[in-house]
């Protein structure tokens with residue numbers, strides 16, 4: 507089959523493979539601006555740096571858009587067994603934990619399968635619950651930390667411990683809602699706790715957290731590679747740039763953010779051959795609640811109907827094949843097959859969508875979208891590995907993976923931008939609801955409302971919890 511893009515492909519691929527630009531950018535994002543966690547000095551610093559780079563690449567009107575979000579500042583946290591033995595552990599608070607102190611009996615729920623919270627409700631009431639980050643064996647979908655947290659709260663937990671499933675990776679972080687003191691422990695300390703519980707029958711644990719929930723300003727970075735047509739239609743390619751505060755967030759997300767910058771650089775070099783504008787974005791505050799993408803879809807609501815396609819490249823420069831998980835667009839299969847054939851590089855694709863990254867707010871607003879990655883590898887994945895731990899550092903990222911990602915996705919976007927007839931369907935609200943249901947995420951989506959209604963019945967509520975309850979929307 508002939509490849510109508512062969513000359514452009516050669517230009518793009520040779521440019522990418524004779525440059526170390528994404529690695530140079532990654533070094534600055536990680537080693538100079540650290541975690542880029544919302545509200546930290548590295549947040550604004552990294553945003554200004556990314557805008558400067560986009561301008562250097564010829565995207566003169568690149569800019570950043572500020573918005574306010576519920577921020578959070580970590581304080582020291584402590585956890586100890588208080589009876590029948592005395593033992594102190596290292597721990598970290600989970601983002602959005604309230605400051606507080608709670609001493610209660612420990613309930614260990616293992617991987618925290620969906621049905622266990624209701625079954626063990628009597629035990630869980632007023633206790634401190636501990637669950638592992640591992641997905642429950644036999645579960646048909648991945649059970650996210652926030653779901654385990656919300657189900658624990660609904661069953662009456664007054665403190666929460668998240669235990670890393672991986673040895674030697676320290677505690678794993680991740681946001682929850684500001685309701686009870688919530689912490690994370692490493693695998694080894696978690697195992698000690700479970701052994702003590704097994705031996706003693708009952709164990710009392712005390713958690714003390716000193717964190718702060720407060721509003722902060724964070725940002726979305728926006729740079730447009732112009733198209734040659736006058737049409738209003740455009741594409742969005744994006745990755746969040748914020749990492750968790752304990753980590754450089756090098757693979758997740760910075761490897762994705764520098765891939766977006768690289769795509770901007772090379773697409774701008776062929777812009778006279780690009781039909782529709784490609785908006786390159788780095789989203790803020792994904793880790794603590796998809797705030798950047800929610801903010802964008804709210805602030806640009808009138809414009810969303812003009813988006814041909816949104817490609818989310820969260821953590822896209824890690825190891826693995828660089829394909830696309832379409833968020834349920836079988837009508838694009840022919841287009842994808844043809845693209846895969848022309849790229850002459852592995853480009854696996856399939857269908858599915860989950861609510862845990864920046865494509866989600868776009869998906870909910872009927873924008874056709876997809877996520878970078880390897881759908882086959884994702885199916886057999888057992889979890890995050892060193893992701894969301896302090897070990898997600900620059901030394902884990904390889905230039906060739908960044909190049910592979912940039913080479914595949916820039917050429918994919920070129921084809922989406924230039925497709926004569928773009929046939930991706932905009933889903934109706936009903937179709938979206940039905941698809942969410944089919945994937946088993948409908949309950950997850952409703953859980954947050956249930957938790958809010960339940961917490962409202964509590965007599966005493968922490969001021970941070972009250973703020974959270976009174977917030978109008980989730981961003």
Ligand SMILES: [Zn+2]
Nearest residue numbers: 758759820821
């Ligand atoms: Zn991410």
